Amino acid sequence: xxxxxxxxxxxxxxxxxxxxxxxxxxxxxxxxxxxxxxxxxxxxxxxxxxxxxxxxxxxxxxxxxxxxxxxxxxxxxxxxxxxxxxxxxxxxxxxxxxxxxxxxxxxxxxxxxxxxxxxxxxxxxxxxxxxxxxxxxxxxxxxxxxxxxxxxxxxxxxxxxxxxxxxxxxxxxxxxxxxxxxxxxxxxxxxxxxxxxxxxxxxxxxxxxxxxxxxxxxxxxxxxxxxxxxxxxxxxxxxxxxxxxxxxxxxxxxxxxxxxxxxxxxxxxxxxxxxxxxxxxxxxxxxxxxxxxxxxxxxxxxxxxxxxxxxxxxxxxxxxxxxxxxxxxxxxxxxxxxxxxxxxxxxxxxxxxxxxxxxxxxxxxxxxxxxxxxxxxxxxxxxxxxxxxxxxxxxxxxxxxxxxxxxxxxxxxxxxxxxxxxxxxxxxxxxxxxxxxxxxxxxxxxxxxxxxxxxxxxxxxxxxxxxxxxxxxxxxxxxxxxx
Amino acid sequence: xxxxxxxxxxxxxxxxxxxxxxxxxxxxxxxxxxxxxxxxxxxxxxxxxxxxxxxxxxxxxxxxxxxxxxxxxxxxxxxxxxxxxxxxxxxxxxxxxxxxxxxxxxxxxxxxxxxxxxxxxxxxxxxxxxxxxxxxxxxxxxxxxxxxxxxxxxxxxxxxxxxxxxxxxxxxxxxxxxx
Numbered sequence: 001x002x003x004x005x006x007x008x009x010x011x012x013x014x015x016x017x018x019x020x021x022x023x024x025x026x027x028x029x030x031x032x033x034x035x036x037x038x039x040x041x042x043x044x045x046x047x048x049x050x051x052x053x054x055x056x057x058x059x060x061x062x063x064x065x066x067x068x069x070x071x072x073x074x075x076x077x078x079x080x081x082x083x084x085x086x087x088x089x090x091x092x093x094x095x096x097x098x099x100x101x102x103x104x105x106x107x108x109x110x111x112x113x114x115x116x117x118x119x120x121x122x123x124x125x126x127x128x129x130x131x132x133x134x135x136x137x138x139x140x141x142x143x144x145x146x147x148x149x150x151x152x153x154x155x156x157x158x159x160x161x162x163x164x165x166x167x168x169x170x171x172x173x174x175x176x177x178x179x180x181x182x183x184x185x186x187x188x189x190x191x192x193x194x195x196x197x198x199x200x201x202x203x204x205x206x207x208x209x210x211x212x213x214x215x216x217x218x219x220x221x222x223x224x225x226x227x228x229x230x231x232x233x234x235x236x237x238x239x240x241x242x243x244x245x246x247x248x249x250x251x252x253x254x255x256x257x258x259x260x261x262x263x264x265x266x267x268x269x270x271x272x273x274x275x276x277x278x279x280x281x282x283x284x285x286x287x288x289x290x291x292x293x294x295x296x297x298x299x300x301x302x303x304x305x306x307x308x309x310x311x312x313x314x315x316x317x318x319x320x321x322x323x324x325x326x327x328x329x330x331x332x333x334x335x336x337x338x339x340x341x342x343x344x345x346x347x348x349x350x351x352x353x354x355x356x357x358x359x360x361x362x363x364x365x366x367x368x369x370x371x372x373x374x375x376x377x378x379x380x381x382x383x384x385x386x387x388x389x390x391x392x393x394x395x396x397x398x399x400x401x402x403x404x405x406x407x408x409x410x411x412x413x414x415x416x417x418x419x420x421x422x423x424x425x426x427x428x429x430x431x432x433x434x435x436x437x438x439x440x441x442x443x444x445x446x447x448x449x450x451x452x453x454x455x456x457x458x459x460x461x462x463x464x465x466x467x468x469x470x471x472x473x474x475x476x477x478x479x480x481x482x483x
Numbered sequence: 484x485x486x487x488x489x490x491x492x493x494x495x496x497x498x499x500x501x502x503x504x505x506x507x508x509x510x511x512x513x514x515x516x517x518x519x520x521x522x523x524x525x526x527x528x529x530x531x532x533x534x535x536x537x538x539x540x541x542x543x544x545x546x547x548x549x550x551x552x553x554x555x556x557x558x559x560x561x562x563x564x565x566x567x568x569x570x571x572x573x574x575x576x577x578x579x580x581x582x583x584x585x586x587x588x589x590x591x592x593x594x595x596x597x598x599x600x601x602x603x604x605x606x607x608x609x610x611x612x613x614x615x616x617x618x619x620x621x622x623x624x625x626x627x628x629x630x631x632x633x634x635x636x637x638x639x640x641x642x643x644x645x646x647x648x649x650x651x652x653x654x655x656x657x658x659x660x661x662x
Contacts, residue, residue, distance in 0.1 A: 061652070063652065064525075064529060064650065064652035064653055064655070064656055065652075065655075065656060067521075067525040067528070068522060068525060068656050070656045073655060073656050135528060136528065136563070136564070136565055136566065
C-alpha cells in the first residue's frame with residue numbers, strides 16, 4: 001500500500017508537476033522570507049530614525065524650558081507626544097539627572113534613573129532611546145523615549161499576510177501554467193510510451209510514435225521509430241524466410257514421403273513378391289526330396305538340403321525386412337507397460353524353444369515404460385534373443401536385465417555372458433545386414449539390431465552397446481519417461 | 484529676674500529658629516538671586532543681535548547701579564554663551580556703559596530709567612531688570628515673581644527697536660510678552 005506513494009510509482013505528469021511546483025514554492029518561500037526579513041529591518045530602521053527625529057525635535061523644543069526649569073512648559077511640550085500613538089513613555093531629565101517632566105501611558109512604570117544608563121535600542125517588546133538635550137554643544141538635559149513595537153508587529157504581520165496571499169496567488173497561477181506546460185514535456189513521452197506498449201501488446205510494427213521538434217525527445221522519438229522500422233523490416237524478412245523455409249520443408253517432406261511411400265511399397269512388394277518364388281523353391285525342393293529321394297545320390301541330397309536351407313534363410317531375411325519396414329511405417333499407440341512381465345514372457349518362450357543349457361535369467365521386477373507394446377516387444381525380443389544366442393556356447397547362460405532411473409529417462413541394461421564383440425565395429429552393429437559373426441558361428445539375418453534401433457528411435461530414445469570379445473555384451477536402452 | 488531671663492531665652496530661641504530656617508532654606512532651594520543669575524546667563528543664550536558683533540569678541544555683560552547679585556554673577560565670567568566668552572563689568576555711570584551687549588539695570592537706577600532705556604536702545608543692548616513693570620517702561624526683559632517662582636516678561640517691541648532678536652523658545656517661556 002505504501003509502495004504506491006513511492007516516487008518511482010508516480011506518473012510522469014505528477015513528477016513533472018511536483019518538481020515544478022516544489023521548485024516554485026521553494027523560490028516563493030525564500031523570496032517572501034527574505035522580503036519579510038528586509039522589510040523588518042527597514043521598518044525598524046525607519047522607526048528608529050523617526051523616533052530620533054521626534055526626540056531631536058523634542059530636545060530642541062525643551063532646551064529653553066529645561067534651562068529655565070519651566071516644568072509647565074515642559075509638560076506642554078511633552079504632551080504633544082500624546083498624539084504619537086507609538087510613544088509609550090517620554091521622560092525629560094535635567095543635567096543633574098533629576099526627572100523634570102514625564103509622559104506615561106496606561107499601566108506604565110516610572111521613568112528609569114538616567115544616571116544609571118538605562119537600556120537603549122530594541123530591548124524586549126520596546127524600542128528605547130536616550131538623547132542628550134544640547135544647546136550650543138552644552139548638554140542641558142536628557143530625553144528618554146520608549147516606543148512600543150505594536151506598529152512594527154502589525155506592519156510585519158500585514159506584510160506577511162500580503163506576501164502569503166501574493167505567494168498563494170502566484171502559486172495558483174503557476175499550478176495552472178505548470179499544468180499546461182508539463183504537457184509539452186510529458187505528452188511526447190506518454191505518446192512514445194503508449195506507442196511502445198501498443199507495439200509490445202499487438203506486435204504491430206507498423207505503429208509509429210509521433211515526433212515533435214528536434215530536441216532530445218524528438219530525437220528519441222525518431223530513433224524509436226527508426227528502431228521499430230528496422231524491427232519491422234527484419235521481422236518481415238524473418239517471416240519471409242520462415243515462409244520460404246516452410247515451403248521448402250513442405251516440398252522436401254512431400255518429396256520425401258513420396259519417396260518413402262515408393263520405397264515402402266517397393267520393399268513390401270519386393271519382400272512379398274520375393275516370397276512367392278521362394279515358397280515355390282522351398283515347396284518344390286521338399287517335393288523333390290520326398291518324391292525323388294531314391295533317384296538322388298548322397299551328393300544330390302546334400303545339394304537339395306542346402307538349397308532348402310538357403311531358401312529358409314532367405315525367407316527369414318524377407319520376414320526381417322518386412323518387420324523392419326513395418327516398425328518404420330506403423331502408427332504408434334503409446335501406453336504404460338510393465339516391461340518386467342514382457343521380458344519374463346519372452347524369456348519363457350525362449351527357454352521352451354532352445355536347447356537345454358543351465359540358464360539363469362535375472363529380470364528386475366516392476367520396470368515400467370511408456371510406448372507401443374507391439375514394437376517394444378519386437379525390440380526387446382530381439383535383444384533377449386541376441387543375448388540367448390550369443391551365450392549359447394558358454395557353460396552356463398547368465399542374462400541380467402536391470403533398470404536405472406534418470407531425470408525424465410529410464411535406462412534399461414541387458415547384460416549377457418556370451419561371446420561379445422569387438423568394440424572397433426560397434427558403429428556397424430545397428431546397421432541392417434551388417435554382421436559381426438559368420439552364419440556358421442551364429443545364425444541370423446543382420447536385421448534384428450537395426451529393427452531394435454529403429455523402434456527405440458521412434459520412441460525418442462537411444463541405444464548403445466559395450467562389449468569385449470569373450471566377456472559378454474551389455475546393451476543399454478534409454479527411453480524417455482513422460483512426466 | 485525670671486521674666487528677664489525668659490525674654491532672653493525667647494529671643495535666643497527666635498534667633499535660633501530663624502537661623503535654622505534660613506540655613507535650611509538656603510540649602511534646599513536656591514536663593515532668588517542664584518535663580519536670577521542662572522536666568523541671566525540663560526537669557527544671553529537665546530538672544531541674537533541684528534548687527535552681530537564679531538564672533539571672537541567677548542560678550543560684554545554690564546550691571547549698572549547697585550549689584551543685587553553680589554558675587555553670584557562672578558561664576559559667569561569666562562563662561563561661553565553661543566560661542567562667545569562672557570565679560571563682566573560694572574560701569575560707574577551711563578557713559579561708561581557704552582559698548583555693553585547686555586545691560587542689567589539695578590533698581591537703584593529707577594530714576595535714570597528713561598535715559599538708560601534710550602541709550603541702550605541706541606547701543607543695541609539687551610536690557611534686563613527686576614524693576615517692577617520694567618517692560619512697560621521700555622525695557623526688554625523683566626524679572627517677575629509669581630509666588631515663589633521667578634519668571635520673566637519680554638517686550639518684543641523694545642527688543643525689535645534695539646535690534647535684539649529673542650528666540651521664540653524664550654518667548655514661549657515668558658509669562659507676558661508685549662508685542
